[in-house]
Amino acid sequence: MSTIDTTDTSITFHGGVGSVTGANFLLEGVGYKLLVDCGMFQGTREAEAKNMETFPYDVTSVHFLCVTHSHMDHIGRIPLLMKAGFKGVIYSTPETRSIAELMLADAERIMQFNSRKTGKTPIYGSQDVHNAFVHWQTIPYHTPKKLTETLSVTLKDAGHILGSSMFEFACADSDGKTIKVLFTGDLGNSPSLLLPDTEFVTDVDYIVIDSVYGDRNHESKDQREDKFKDAILRAIKRKGTLIIPAFSLERTQTIIYQINNWVEEGIIPQIPVFIDSPLAISLTDIYERVTGLYNDDVQNDIAGGDKIFNFPKLKETVQSMDSKHIHTVADPKIIIAGSGMSTAGRVLHHEERYLPDENATVLLMGYQAPGTLGRDLQEGNKEVYIHDKKVKVRATIETINGYSAHKDSDHLVEFVEHANTGNLKKVFVVMGSQNLHFFLLKDFTMSLL
Ligand SMILES: [Zn+2]
Secondary structure, three states: OOEOOOOOOEEEEEOOOOOOOOEEEEEEEEOOOEEEEEOOOOOOOHHHHHOOOOOOOHHHHEEEEOOOOOOOOHHOOHHHHHHHHOOOOOEEEEHEOOOOOHHHHHHHHHHHHHHHHOOOOOOEEEEEEHHHHHHHEEEEOOOEEEHHHHHEEEEEEEEOOOOOOEEEEEEOOOOEEEEEEEEOOOOOOOOOOOOOOOOOOOOOOEEEOOOOEEOOOOOOHHHHHHHHHHHHHHHHHOOOEEEEOOOOOOHHHEEEEHHHHHHHHHOOOOOOEEEEOHHHHHHHHHHHHHOOOOOOHHHHHHHHOOOOOOOOOOEEOOHHHHHHHHHHHOOOOEEOOOHHHHHOOOHHHHHHHOOOOOOOOEEEEOOOOOOOOOOOOOOOOOOEEEEEEEEOOOEEEEOOOOOOOOEEEEHHHHHHHHHHHHHHHHHEOOOOOOOOOOHHHHOOOOHHH
């Protein structure tokens, strides 16, 4: 918990403190209470218990929930908030709302499935998910909206995933002074293949910044593209299967667009590529409908008539029968399937089939948490367990970190340096690492939570 230095406005941090998940921040001012994000705790044994805890504030008295973007660590507890009696209005960009509808429905479906298997009662139901969208309104980027007499908000492009936004609040205190508070949400790893760069923000008094990768730097754009291209070409030369365990949201679309460009430019030959995830396929439909929010290169491709998520021999496999049929397709081929850390989903049956194959490759393009199959493979284990069966690993395992959707240490520092134009008084660092290099910056107070 921490307050900012005015008599009337305060922020309380109810998640993302000493952890990279569970975003949930309460901003209180003259005549209003609002939340920024309401995410799941993920990745630890304690997380499940923490998700079930009662919210530590009076949910019924909160007027607004502002959603920065639709990753589950930012939206996953919204149905629980509805169940707890939230009666306010939810705000986000239109794209965040569309994506959140798919993500929360999918999470609810998985929870129901698991509950039938384990007998555990689901922590919320489909009605709670439905109720969230009854209360959910949208605000486009750069369109100031007055929420109360003392509070207005403007959304700016965070460049993290489609629709991701920073919320910049102008809060009037009772003495007539207005302070500006910026909640960044996750900030993008610009330059992104699909999205415009994160907007720089100036002229704010306080920043709450998400800092997942505050302790490391990523490969550059050129490095990541070279590594990815080489991995594909090697797999083709070996006449093997290339499996990419991928997150359904943004990562899959980035990979498809990247391969689309290389196939169309003749840099890689046309081989079968499968998107083997119903959620990723539905999310790609949303990405296909959006036209105005991509970076200039992508906009030019779209204006030139390119279907940016489609190319010869790309196949979407919705039905599980089609997914199983992939094994009968001759190599070389590429399979993009969830989950991104190989903890569940269709990627497991592909890994079970192809890990023992010395011509196969598994390409890890996202963070692999300790204790996951993805991490076991990354660490070079030669035997793993899938569906309780021992599986030998003879396939080549490769890792590329540069496609991360999060800013690295140097770029987080750069963002704050740009914002440090005179008014900035304090920066609260949430959802991040204790090793953050931010302390190199001076002239304002840092508060690492
Ligand atoms: Zn995120």
